[in-house]
Amino acid sequence: MGRKLLLDKVNVPGIREYEVYRREGGYRSVEKALKTMSPDAVTEEVKKSGLRGRGGAGFPTGMKWGLLAKPEGVPRYLVVNADESEPGTFKDRYLMEYIPHLLIEGIITSSYAIGSNRSYIYIRGEFAWIVDILEQAITEAKNNGWLGKNILGSGFDCEIYVQRGAGAYICGEETALLESLEGKRGNPRIKPPFPAVKGLWDCPTVVNNVETIAAVVPIINDGGEEYAKMGIGKSTGTKLISACGNIKKPGVYEIDMTISVEEFIYSDEYCGGIANGRKLKACIPGGSSVPVLPANLLLTTAKGEKRMMTYESLADGGFATGTMMGSGGFIVLDDTQCVVKHTYTLARFYRHESCGQCSPCREGTGWMEKILLNIENGKGKMSDIDLLWDIQRKVEGNTICPLGDAAAWPVAAAIRHFRDEFEWHVNNPEDCLRRNYGLAGYADPVPPTPKGELAGA
């Protein structure tokens, strides 16, 4: 059983309420930081912890805070990115819904570190009920003196505001989020300047994911070095993984980054294996925008090593044979799933969510969706597969924000690893409407669970 830092108290009854949370040791980090540490010391502690951004890119959080410009007389802002809309990712929702005070506590400590007197939670519009939960948590924190003016007599003021988005995926991109927060159309800005220099209302801004901010709490409580002892190499601490798809036990799991992918999928502590005794075909380990991997490459890297649930191991082999940790949306596909249909579904999502600002993404996503729909419906041509490859190549890297990349990578990976399935769709236009390609070459390296155990599940 791995050690839990974020979710260890989540099953305590009433943890959503302030009294219970406080009794369980909540707001200790705020006390410690405000009373005994300087803001720079908090940043230093986060740097020591090796915490990496949990939103997808994995940028070191301490370094991000250190890069923040600090001109005189200009306010600085902390913006928490709770616009979690990546298909397959639902870890932040779980965290905010069940243990909201952890986020509030993390925000107060982080705001103290970067000197932000006004911090914002930009939350996805669909999470309407969580807005109420957060508002209540903020009110409770305020009533108990954790927010407002001169917190704990330290002279530090902090207010937290919750802002609802209107349900656009693109507003999860940090600069689009800032635009939306300013009340404008959520179009990503052109970088540079980065938000650390010119962010919200042209002031230096730190934009962090919910989980990143929550992870600041155990780092301050136990010390950065203690936190860095968990995990392997540069992947320190724990990570929330939202597992879904064809597994026995979908849900949000907190892992310390020392377990292997195989253990995560098949162990009873986590996903509990593939549902209905089927076989593992493919998996997207980090939310819909990271490359999909077939079973054989998922469990072992191209070098033959065991693939671990860490940033480095998942990215081993680059995009040719590897993938990314991403935001931790672990989507498992079994042998009844059709990769072409799956890729089409993702392409449709990205087409719908492209902001339409820059041309490769605006036009490319729609084009890819139409071609994929044709192939899925048995109307495709062999040349369409090469065309798809060419389109994704021209979209990737040529756009303002990473949404273009996110739309191109799933298509690229699907063609790279599952080209025979695309070709089968083209060659068997009638068959592909009736049945699926099945497991084919992407053999499940792990034998299926014995029947008896299945019956018990």
Added chain:
Amino acid sequence: MSEEKKLFKPDSYRVTIDNITIDVEPGTTILNAARQIGGDVTPPAMCYYSKLQGSGGKCRTCLVEVAAGSAADPRPIPKLVASCRTNVMDGMVVKNITSERVLDARAGVVEFLLINHPLDCPICDQAGECHLQDLSYEHGKEGTRYEFKRRTFEKEDIGPYIQLHMTRCILCYRCTYVADQLTDNRAHGILDRGDHAEISTYISKAIDNDFSGNMIDVCPVGALTDKTFRFKNRVWFTKPVDAHRDCDKCCGKVTLWQRGDDVLRVTARKDEWGEVQSYARPDDKGGGNQPGWICNDCRFHKKKTSDWVIDGLTNINRHSVISQGKYPGLVMPNETIAEVMSGRDPKLLMDIHSVSDVNSVELGSLPGAATSNIFEKKDQ
């Protein structure tokens, strides 16, 4: 060596674009540095407009490769960058047309821009002065790989003078910047997102203010057109002349597009990049660099030659189709098939010259619109 350079031209950055080196002021973008060199080195720009603050970065046609970031940090930038929004650094080495990657990406962008753009230039009012047309000639491919239905919209009248044909729009956002920066109360903007995004007013409001006509001038394609000129003539049959009048609202410096003595259209004067020219203001405020936007009064209501003082012929690039017929004495192209194909004379199903005297009539010198009557039929 760098010491010498500073002595030679202090406070300037030395940047190399396609092996041509130039000293520019700090804060110049790569695109503007390339425009100072001119010629093929200049990346095309569909959305960037130097007179509109914040424009650029959207169309991605101006992507260039940065082979060395600066003299201090000569690492290359891994991704292609939008040259219109990237400032030069001292010692930067940029590759534009010498980079395969750039040409490939640019061809891709042109293809993306064209997949939903109607290819009906012959019936489009912008033909002849369309930036997308130029771009696709220079960087596009001859065929399309897009096999699906194109996105279409209804034509929409936004205000009494401007028609919006959203089908042709490439979403460069220039017109919204014009509305933001030149007029009060912007009434139009982008609705929806992604490939179904559209420019529109909310909700079906009329755009009515004195400088709204400049949206037509900044539109790189035929999406926003002048309703007082629509379908009156092709631009290459009209003769552009510079003229001015005393206007209390604007600079009053315009280009008249004439046919005979009729003024068919009035636009602002444009420079070689298709942008509005800059002038010093008479009251000497704001320096010598004020864009010469013109007001709707000059643009839509002063359609008589007597309203204007003619300054002289507009300088039109000889490569432009607008200059066709405007340069008397030029050698006409060879007319017969045999002449063109150096003696070989394949049998054609139809030869246009046997049906009409198309090439024998100097269209630019006609006093009015060209009609079928002026072409002599050979069999008559």
